[in-house]
Structure formats: C-alpha cells, structure tokens
Amino acid sequence: MNFAVLQFPASNCDQDALHVVQNVLGHTGRLVWHKENSLAGMDAVIIPGGFSYGDYLRTGAIARFSPIMQAVREFAAKGGPVLGICNGFQILCEAGLLPGALVRNRSLQFRCEHIFLKTVARQSPFTGKIEEGKILRVPIAHGEGCYFADEATLAQLEKEDRILWQYCDAGGQLTEAANPNGSLRNIAGICNEARNVAGLMPHPERASEAILGSADGRLIFEGLASWLQGRMAQAA
Amino acid sequence: MSDPAITPELVNKHNLTPEEFDKIKGILGREPNYTELGIFSVMWSEHCSYKNTRPLLKTFPVKSPRILVGAGEENAGIVDIGDGLAIAFKIESHNHPSAVEPFQGAATGVGGIIRDIFTMGARPVCVLNSLRFGPIEGNGNAANNRRLFGGVVSGIAHYGNCFGIPTIAGEVYFDPSYEGNPLVNAFCLGVLRHEQIARGAARGEGNPVFYVGPATGRDGLAGAAFASKDLTEESAGQQRGAVQVGDPFMEKLVCEACLELLATDAVAGIQDMGAAGLTCSTCETAARAGTGIEIELSLVPQRAAGMTPYEIMLSESQERMLIIVRSGREDEVKRIFDKWDLPWARIGQVTDTGRMVVKHHGGVVADIPAKKLADEAPVYHRAASEPAYLKAVREFSLAPVPVSSDPAADLKHLIAWPGLASKNWVYRQFDHMVRDGSVVCPGSDAAVIRIKADSLPIGAAAASAVADKYIALTVDCNAAYVYLDPYEGAKIAVAEAARNLACAGAVPLGATDNLNFANPHNPELFWQLQESVRGLAEACRFFNAPVTGGNCSLYNQSPNGPIDPTPTVALAGLIEKPEHITTQWFKDEGDAVILLGDAVDEQDPLRGLGGSAWLQCARGLKTGSPPRCDLEKERQLHNALRGFIECGLIKSAHDCSDGGLAAALAECCISQQIARDTPRLIGARVDLSFGLAAAGRLDALLFGEAQSRVIVSTAPKDIVKVVERAKILGLGAAHIGTVGGAELAIKAGDWEGKWALNELHDLWWNAIARAMGDHKTIETEKARNP
Amino acid sequence: MRRADMKAKIIVTPKKAVLDPQGKTVQNALEQMGYQGIGAVHVGKYLEIELPGADAEAWRKQIDDACHKILSNPVIEEYRFVIE
Amino acid sequence: MRRADMKAKIIVTPKKAVLDPQGKTVQNALEQMGYQGIGAVHVGKYLEIELPGADAEAWRKQIDDACHKILSNPVIEEYRFVIE
Numbered sequence A: 001m002n003f004a005v006l007q008f009p010a011s012n013c014d015q016d017a018l019h020v021v022q023n024v025l026g027h028t029g030r031l032v033w034h035k036e037n038s039l040a041g042m043d044a045v046i047i048p049g050g051f052s053y054g055d056y057l058r059t060g061a062i063a064r065f066s067p068i069m070q071a072v073r074e075f076a077a078k079g080g081p082v083l084g085i086c087n088g089f090q091i092l093c094e095a096g097l098l099p100g101a102l103v104r105n106r107s108l109q110f111r112c113e114h115i116f117l118k119t120v121a122r123q124s125p126f127t128g129k130i131e132e133g134k135i136l137r138v139p140i141a142h143g144e145g146c147y148f149a150d151e152a153t154l155a156q157l158e159k160e161d162r163i164l165w166q167y168c169d170a171g172g173q174l175t176e177a178a179n180p181n182g183s184l185r186n187i188a189g190i191c192n193e194a195r196n197v198a199g200l201m202p203h204p205e206r207a208s209e210a211i212l213g214s215a216d217g218r219l220i221f222e223g224l225a226s227w228l229q230g231r232m233a234q235a236a
Numbered sequence B: 001m002s003d004p005a006i007t008p009e010l011v012n013k014h015n016l017t018p019e020e021f022d023k024i025k026g027i028l029g030r031e032p033n034y035t036e037l038g039i040f041s042v043m044w045s046e047h048c049s050y051k052n053t054r055p056l057l058k059t060f061p062v063k064s065p066r067i068l069v070g071a072g073e074e075n076a077g078i079v080d081i082g083d084g085l086a087i088a089f090k091i092e093s094h095n096h097p098s099a100v101e102p103f104q105g106a107a108t109g110v111g112g113i114i115r116d117i118f119t120m121g122a123r124p125v126c127v128l129n130s131l132r133f134g135p136i137e138g139n140g141n142a143a144n145n146r147r148l149f150g151g152v153v154s155g156i157a158h159y160g161n162c163f164g165i166p167t168i169a170g171e172v173y174f175d176p177s178y179e180g181n182p183l184v185n186a187f188c189l190g191v192l193r194h195e196q197i198a199r200g201a202a203r204g205e206g207n208p209v210f211y212v213g214p215a216t217g218r219d220g221l222a223g224a225a226f227a228s229k230d231l232t233e234e235s236a237g238q239q240r241g242a243v244q245v246g247d248p249f250m251e252k253l254v255c256e257a258c259l260e261l262l263a264t265d266a267v268a269g270i271q272d273m274g275a276a277g278l279t280c281s282t283c284e285t286a287a288r289a290g291t292g293i294e295i296e297l298s299l300v301p302q303r304a305a306g307m308t309p310y311e312i313m314l315s316e317s318q319e320r321m322l323i324i325v326r327s328g329r330e331d332e333v334k335r336i337f338d339k340w341d342l343p344w345a346r347i348g349q350v351t352d353t354g355r356m357v358v359k360h361h362g363g364v365v366a367d368i369p370a371k372k373l374a375d376e377a378p379v380y381h382r383a384a385s386e387p388a389y390l391k392a393v394r395e396f397s398l399a400p401v402p403v404s405s406d407p408a409a410d411l412k413h414l415i416a417w418p419g420l421a422s423k424n425w426v427y428r429q430f431d432h433m434v435r436d437g438s439v440v441c442p443g444s445d446a447a448v449i450r451i452k453a454d455s456l457p458i459g460a461a462a463a464s465a466v467a468d469k470y471i472a473l474t475v476d477c478n479a480a481y482v483y484l485d486p487y488e489g490a491k492i493a494v495a496e497a498a499r500n501l502a503c504a505g506a507v508p509l510g511a512t513d514n515l516n517f518a519n520p521h522n523p524e525l526f527w528q529l530q531e532s533v534r535g536l537a538e539a540c541r542f543f544n545a546p547v548t549g550g551n552c553s554l555y556n557q558s559p560n561g562p563i564d565p566t567p568t569v570a571l572a573g574l575i576e577k578p579e580h581i582t583t584q585w586f587k588d589e590g591d592a593v594i595l596l597g598d599a600v601d602e603q604d605p606l607r608g609l610g611g612s613a614w615l616q617c618a619r620g621l622k623t624g625s626p627p628r629c630d631l632e633k634e635r636q637l638h639n640a641l642r643g644f645i646e647c648g649l650i651k652s653a654h655d656c657s658d659g660g661l662a663a664a665l666a667e668c669c670i671s672q673q674i675a676r677d678t679p680r681l682i683g684a685r686v687d688l689s690f691g692l693a694a695a696g697r698l699d700a701l702l703f704g705e706a707q708s709r710v711i712v713s714t715a716p717k718d719i720v721k722v723v724e725r726a727k728i729l730g731l732g733a734a735h736i737g738t739v740g741g742a743e744l745a746i747k748a749g750d751w752e753g754k755w756a757l758n759e760l761h762d763l764w765w766n767a768i769a770r771a772m773g774d775h776k777t778i779e780t781e782k783a784r785n786p
Numbered sequence C, D: 001m002r003r004a005d006m007k008a009k010i011i012v013t014p015k016k017a018v019l020d021p022q023g024k025t026v027q028n029a030l031e032q033m034g035y036q037g038i039g040a041v042h043v044g045k046y047l048e049i050e051l052p053g054a055d056a057e058a059w060r061k062q063i064d065d066a067c068h069k070i071l072s073n074p075v076i077e078e079y080r081f082v083i084e
C-alpha cells in the first residue's frame, strides 16, 4: 500500500505517521507538502497531528485552504480513505469533510496522557481489525479536542452508526471521568456518510509499538491496509 | 533622533564600570559612540561574557574520548554515542524574563535553547526543564506564586507542544527563597551524525551573510544586560517596555528550513540570534573564525518604524538566525526559505579585517575588533567568604527536635507536599510523546528516549541504516542541601542525577549545568558559587560525566533576598540494549524488595535528617548539615546496579532521595500510571527493624535522606544472587520485604505503619492540582450548557 | 508600509449552545476576587484589519466573505463587524 | 439566573510594540486567499460581562480595575471597554 502523509507548516506528527506506515507496517509512503496539488498514485491519505499554522485563529482553520486540500476532496469523493489524526481531525472538520468542530478542552489545559477507547462502529475502513469488545489504550495530546456538534448532527451520527470511537474507562464504561476534554457523547472519532473519511483526536501512531507502551493503535492502520487490499481485489 | 552624548551616567546606566569603560576606549583607541557602547554593554554583561564565573568554569572536567565539541567552543557541546551518531545538548536559564511575564518568559526560554541545538546542525528531539517557585499553598504571596507557576508551565507547554518536541522530564521545587524570582531552566537535546556538525563561524572572506527569520522589533531590548542585574521593580519596569513574544510556529519553520539548508553544504557558518541578538551572533561568528564581518542595518527586516542602529543591534526578537553562505550558493538559501515562506535578507559579508563593522544607510555606526569584543571581556576574581548563617547550620542537632508522634500521618503529609508530590499537573500539560521516541515518559527516575532514523536531520547519509539508540535523561538539584552546604549539596546534585541514570540502566555520557545564583559582588553569595562549582566539578569527574556546556544566571535575588543557590545539573546517559531499560515502580506480586546501600549513614550525626523534606515539612525547619555523599560508595552502587540490570536480575529500581525510604517505597507502589484516572497500585510489606538501632529514632529511619541508596525489586529466585553479589562488591544489600497486596505496610521494631494505596495515590497524585484549584469540575463538564 | 485609511473591527463570539469554559472561569475568578454581583461572562475573539482606500462598501463584501469563510466557524461561532 | 440590565463590552489587544504572531499569520493567510491589499491584522480578545442594576458609573471603576488585574495582561496587552 502507498500512503500519503500530508505535511502542513508546523505539522509535527508527520514523521511519526510515516514511521508507523513504513517501518512498523512495512508499507510505502511519502510526505506530501501542502503546496502540492496531486495525490496521484496514493492509496490512502493520512492528515497527521501537529499545530498547522501554529493553531492560530482556530485549529485547522488556515490549513484547510492549502492547495493539497482540493486534491484531498477529490480523493475522498472517489472513495479513497482519508484518516485525520488530532490536528488532522480538526482540519477535516474545518474543511467540512467531517461534521462538527473541536473546541477548547473543558480544563482549558492541554492534555497528554493515555486514554481508553471503545470502538463503536465496526463497519469502516478503520475499525475492521478491532475485535468486538476490545478496549484500545492510546495517548491523546491536545488542547482543543472537545468534540461539539448540534443535536441534529449528533443524532444523525448515532443513527448512521458513524461514531467510530468514544472515550471510556478501563471497563468500557462511558464515564465523565474518562472523558479527557468534555467531548459530547464522549466522542473521540467519527467518519463521514460514505465512511471513507475519518478523524480522531487520539494518536494511534504513538501506540503502534510495544516499546512505546501500547500497540493497540496498530489495529487501526492494519484495518485500513486490509480494507485497501479488499478494495483492490474487487477492482481487479 | 540623534544619539545621546556619552556621559559617565550613561556608561553607568549600561552597567559598565569606569574601568571597563577605559578598557573599551583602549580597544577602540577612542570614545565609543552610543551604538558601540550598547554593543559592549551587552557583550560584556555577565550573561554573555561570564566575567565573574569564567575562572570557576575552567575547573570543570570537559574531556572524554566521546566529546566531539567541548564546552565553550560552540553554542552547545556534542557527544559521540556510537555508530557515527552524536547528541548535542545544553541547558539555559530564562529566570528574569519569566519573573516579568511568566508565559512568554518561559516560552521564549524554550525557543532559545531549541535554537542553540539546531544551530549545531542537530535535530532537536526532546526538552527538559528545571523550575523553582515560591510556595503555592494557601493565601497571600502564594496567589502570586501560583500565577507565576501556572504561567510558566503553560508557556513551556505552548512553545514545546506547538514546535512538536516532547518535554520528557524536569523538576519543580517550591521554596520561599524563590518568591518574586522564580527559576526557569530549559534543556534541549538534539541528534546528528558526526559529519553534520555545523559551526558558528564566519568563515571565508567574501562569503555573504544572511539574516533569516521574522523581522526585528524592539523586543527585549538588551535582555542580556537585564539578566545581569538584581531583579528590582525598576529593572523589571524597563523590561516591560517590550517583552519578547515567542512564535513556536515560526521556530518550527526556521528549524526545518535551516536543517534542509545545512544538508546542502551551502552553509559556511550558522548561529542563532539569542541573547544580544545581532550583536552577539555577528561578533562571535567573526571571532571564532578569526575573520571580520560587515553588515548594513537598513537591509535588516524591521517590524517597527524608525528603529535606531542601537535598537536593531540590541533587539532580542525571537526565532532569528544568522547564516554565512558559501558565495555562489545564495540561490539555495532563497529556494529553501521561500519554500517555507520565511523572510530572509542578505545583510552583509565576511571580511578579513578582523573587525565588526556595522553600517546604517552606508554610514559606519560601529567599528569594533570582533575578537576583543567577544573574547576579551574583563575577568573578575570575586572575593569569597563563608556565609555567617552556616555556623548555626553546623551546630544544629536533633536533640531539641521532637520525635515524630505519628510517622504514618507524616508520610501522608510528605507525599502531598508540593515539592515531593507527583508533578503530573505539570507534565500532562506537555506533549511528552510526540516524535514516537518516548520509551519512559515523565514519572520515573529518568526519562528514556529512543533515537531512530527520523530523529536525525534530513540528508543524514544512509539514515535508514541507523540502529536505534536509547538515551536516558534527568535534571536534578536539591537546593536546600546546596544552601546548607554548597560543596556537598552540589556533589549530591550530580550524584543524584547519576543515580537516576543508573536506575534506568544508563551510563553517563556528559553533563550540562545551570548555575543559578545571587549577586556575585556579595562575598558570601560568591562563596556559595565557588563551593558549588568545586562540588560539581569533583562529582562530574568521578562519574565520568564531562561538562559539555551550561549557563550561568547570577543576580537571582528579589528585594526580599537571595535565592537558595541552585546549580541544576542535567545528565544524559546511554542504555546499551532496550531490554536494560528499567522503571521505578514495583511490577509483580511476590517479587522481593531489596535495599541496595546502607539503611542509615552512621557517620552522619543527623542521620540524614539535615535539610530533609521531613524536617522542612513536618517541623518547619530548613537547617542542619545535609547528608554527605561518599562518591566512591556512590559509584560502586551505580556500577553494581547496572551490572544486575544487565544480567536481567532487576524488575524495578528507584532511588531514595527526598522523603527517604518511606517516600521511596510509597512511590514504588503508586507511581505507575496506565492511563487517565487509572493508576496501577501494587502494595508491599516491608520490615526495616534492622536499621532502627543505627538510626536511633524512627523518623530518621523512615524519612532520613542518606545518599547512595536504591530500592530494587527482583523475582524471588534472584534474591540470593543480588544480595550475595552486592556483598562481594562491598555494597550494603538487605532483603527488606515482598511486593503485593492492597496496602503499603512498613514495620520497624514494634511499630508498624499501614497505608491504603488508593489514599496514598490520591494525596500524591492530586496535591498540586488541589493547590492550584483543581479543574476537575470543569474538566468533565459537557461541551454544552445544561 | 501601507497606509491604513479604514479599519474592519470584527467580533467573533461562541454560539449560545456552545459552552464557553473560558467565560465561566473568568466569571468565577472575578467573583472570587470580590467583584460581587456580576452576571455571565462570554469570551470571544476580536480582530482588527487595516484597510487602504476609502471605499468601505467594496470592503464590506470582502470582509463579510472572509468572516464567513475563514475568520469564524459557523458551526460554533457568530460574527459581526463594522468598518470605520 | 440574574437579570442582565447592562453589559460591559471589553476589547483586549496586544500592545502595538509587541509581536503579534497570530495577527501576522492571519494576514498572510488572507493575502494568500486573494484578499489583496489588506493591511496589518491584529487579533485580540473580546469579553462581554452581564451587569445587574443601572449604575454604570459604579461598574465602570470595577470593570476598569478587573481589566487591569485579570482580564488583560498589562505587560503585553492593552484594553478598552464600554458599558451599555
């Protein structure tokens, strides 16, 4: 598989995503500079974490206007999988490719710690390899990860089974204390209607090797890879 | 606007003595003009010239076969870590700016040290910090201390998180002596290949000099001079004029662009514009290369209208770099900096005159011999005399100190004492995992970071073939010890740092120190400095940790008095194999708890309670001679411990420091954090009766801070191996208990203390959040109004 | 340096539905400091854009467009501005 | 719920002499998006405080005091406000 990892000014988890794709999972990938405008030859797109444009104005607000984002829209429109991690999630929301917005953490403080994730929707290119009931342990690192959307949107997300991950405790319960930022319905990640564009605040690329304390995040990338294989098999 | 006339008052205002002024006239062969006076005043400030400390710094051990760039040569030292890889690291202070504006002061401190590292051609891969504030509990001054503490922490978070570098370790202490004069020391470590080392030298006559980064404003005018004065309302007031504001976004772009440019070898020399900005970077690069440099100020990008040459030369606007480019290669600078949308300007060239010539619209506004300006600052051998307070300190005895009536309660107070309590309120605000290298995160004795191919600057030859490396890092200084015995206290700062490395399984590679002291003109305060350096130098030599660089911050005193002398020491160590990486918390039920080292130091009349946390926290006394450190014994302990770890005998290792055995044992039981709100608590049952006689009193046994002690846990089958081998190595070793259960139980003679782990954990984990006004309520509130 | 003849003054505030923890924190802080009796506090953004020329009308369209596209996020924010 | 009879409307902006990275970044973004000709951009804070009663004068002192003490950071920011 060939992964594009977008690189905006002050993206800073771009290398990490590339590391996991290439060195941990053995796929090919390359950093795609935000001023480029083609994703030709790419099987999947990862919009990595970081502080694109310093998070100035609003997180992701300026990055969404970079030339590469037009290519991302087209790539997504053709059904290509796009995964936004942390700042990447924020950019996707700002770009309107995902509903809702990410606002300031309730604590008003940046939070970096491991959290537990319950996988809700298992029908998606990103959750296929996570078996029923498995609780993922993955780090977060953000100051603006509080997911907000109006009632109608939330209802629709639930109805269409588009909530991919929710913050939970070690036992899988969706408690207040397990919610690190005040996200509505403990939402940590969602996908679009077509299910090929997803975003999440936690960092699976930081939890893909045992030596870093957890390899749970790998399941998300592996799920994506095998989904792509299936897709190609069909195409062939 | 015309320059003011050079009067004695003006010279004095610039912090220059009449003798220094005469020396300047000697160098120039005439009176300096206003701009030149400003240039000399910053370059000859303590911060840039080390005029009061250079003789002391010369006594540090600075050599080892691993040293590639030594202390004083460049912006940071560089140490070989094998396989053609090297690390560059350095610590710097930003104390006074943080007192004036905690958020921006701390943020720009982080920015400054990161620039010092990528200036060397290294990719910055992690930062640490060492912080000191007044007490944060209660009312009155505490409110302001909390403001400073909170501001500094969010400033560090703001800069480091946005830049995308893990803040992977640090230390925080609270003491009244830092009220109004907090300490903010920032450390950065970078990685590079030997052949990638860049030099801060203006080499090659005719080579163009480029300015890259944001435009120059009136920010932090003469900050270096400000840092070289006592902190008074007036000096702070001046500084408020234009506080430096950090832009981590800009720094990230400047860093990436510089590393990309360095990979083209179009660069002849490079230096950041830190303290004393354009002034320091131009004259230092020329001095290092033995060349001259000529710049035209009208070409310097400017943010404010009508800036004078004086202001442009002394501005400390952040995120700027000076780059000397090989002539003919100018286009590569343009190409790369345009790609990153960064401002750049060609402002001058290298000459062979040995002079720093500054022009403004063609007219010469400064013409100074670069080497004399950079290297020939006056050097002072200050008078030193032992402080009077030490007499009482030495005479202090435990006799009048009531024995603890309730040690069980004392331990609870101790671990909830902000200085000892968990610092998660601080490090959970720092991204300590970005870059996928954080193997041991904040919360254990030493942090461990993995160096891999993408830790290197781009263009590293065969980067993919890089073998992973594991570097352990720690920064330490118990300033109460240093206050009570500067020599012994400084030794202990190094010994504790080295012990932390050993507990992680690492061998020291090198040290960097930040000498935070008060006014050197006061002989008693200078004596503290001199004795501390003696202790640091001796200990660094002993642990084979050459000093690769550091920083001096003097004049740390507010109107209410001097700070405790605080020589913070950061140590970097190498861990041979990933399987040797060791953490401090107990692992498995049934494991044996073993104390390496002697439970009690019988040579110490105060049995380790002098200057101890217990004496301060439970008795409100900061006095008594601190524990002594027998370096030979300490080294034996480290070697033995590393040996055991490398044989796979050790499951956990935790060094005993503040709070003594009892606090260390508690931390072994409660310090493993699985995830948010999810600690892993594991109890232990321990018997210390064997030490009671030697300790004389129970509180000394439990809370005494004798040095050279480590608590390890091993599988039951390995007990004998560890204890016997330790004895053979002439090292005290006692099997003191067993891991397991839901409580910590410590027995000593007929006394037994029991603590519920969840209670201990709550006290320890939440103490600082409570002192700061816990955010929990808001934190878990939904994103919508009820 | 371009001369600024007019200024667009833009105020961006969080929608009522979105809880504004900053406002809440400021309110608590104010009450703790003894500013008794104050009501709810709302915290938003203020932007000032220097504009050349004299044709306020022409700019009004552009600024409104910019507010809508980038300077505010309609999902969570409302904006208003004046040009003077 | 206390009734809000008046409101203090407070604008906090970075001092002119102080670097405003956010403003500069927004300005660049707007220019790149084709809003040609705009001048400098400054980004600050906007606060609205609901005030009970009718005595604007009494509040004016308190708000000014609060702006100075906690609502703005006098080291790098300046503020202005109206009560209406």
Ligand SMILES: Nc1ncnc2c1ncn2[C@@H]1O[C@H](COP(=O)(O)OP(=O)(O)O)[C@@H](O)[C@H]1O
Binding pocket: B047, B048, B050, B057, B060, B071, B072, B073, B074, B075, B076, B077, B092, B116, B274, B275, B513, B514, B515, B547, B548, B549, B550, B551, B552
């Ligand atoms: N406390 C110290 N111990 C050892 N070396 C020091 C100390 N203080 C300063 N130095 C060295 O003196 C040189 C000049 O220091 P400094 O001005 O802080 O460097 P920079 O110009 O990067 O700020 C540096 O190489 C620094 O490492």
Ligand SMILES: [Mg+2]
Binding pocket: B075, B116, B272, B274, B275
């Ligand atoms: Mg420097």
